[in-house]
Amino acid sequence: xxxxQIGIMExxxxxxxxxxxxxxERGLIRIEAQNAILKFYGFEGLRFLDHASYPxxxxxxxxxxxxxxxxxxxxxxxxxxxxxxxxxxxxxFALKLVKNYHRxxxxxxxxxxxxxxxxxxxxxxxxxxxxxxxxHSAAILVDIYFSETAKNQLAILNALESVxxxxxxxxLVNLLSEDVFAVKVASAKxxxxxxxxxxxxxxxxxxxxxYPLAQILAQIMEEAT
Numbered sequence: 086x087x088x089x090q091i092g093i094m095e096x097x098x099x100x101x102x103x104x105x106x107x108x109x110e111r112g113l114i115r116i117e118a119q120n121a122i123l124k125f126y127g128f129e130g131l132r133f134l135d136h137a138s139y140p141x142x143x144x145x146x147x148x149x150x151x152x153x154x155x156x157x158x159x160x161x162x163x164x165x166x167x168x169x170x171x172x173x174x175x176x177x178f179a180l181k182l183v184k185n186y187h188r189x190x191x192x193x194x195x196x197x198x199x200x201x202x203x204x205x206x207x208x209x210x211x212x213x214x215x216x217x218x219x220x221h222s223a224a225i226l227v228d229i230y231f232s233e234t235a236k237n238q239l240a241i242l243n244a245l246e247s248v249x250x251x252x253x254x255x256x257l258v259n260l261l262s263e264d265v266f267a268v269k270v271a272s273a274k275x276x277x278x279x280x281x282x283x284x285x286x287x288x289x290x291x292x293x294x295x296y297p298l299a300q301i302l303a304q305i306m307e308e309a310t
Contacts, residue, residue, distance in 0.1 A: 100125040108137055128163075135167075218247065230256075274305065
């Protein structure tokens, strides 16, 4: 309650005391202190993430992003440190910051997260690459495809819909023969996103006139018109 009131009443003379509680063992105390620090310090307040040992919940991450959304991001640093955190939830939050604030200069660090032990972290890194396109994005995603979980493979195909080039056509065409229906659909959508050349590749597939590829192609063509 005291921490809440310091934030609500904007008692600047006590704001330095809040740092004592940002990694408190009691979750409610910890969360209130973190929220109050962001209120006082803005982006600089996120420095508590440098040493946070407890998980940052999904709800807390959403609240942080909401609090930060109206602030000036000029000269904001620190994300590169959090992308290397031993706390997986901090890495996830850092990836969201990269995506939300279009931090293209952190592309290489995001790619490093594709080798993270946690599949959820890898999934978020895949999604970030979709929004930080580069000439290397598609090739990087194709390279890790077969080593990924089924869920992350679909995330890769979804990303390829935005970042693939003509060079990925053979890879995507091969996936049209996969048994998993969702993979067929995602591969076809990624090919269709390449335009006439990609659509022609689907139409040239040996099973293009058979179920389910014929139905998938028909739906894609309908959506395109």
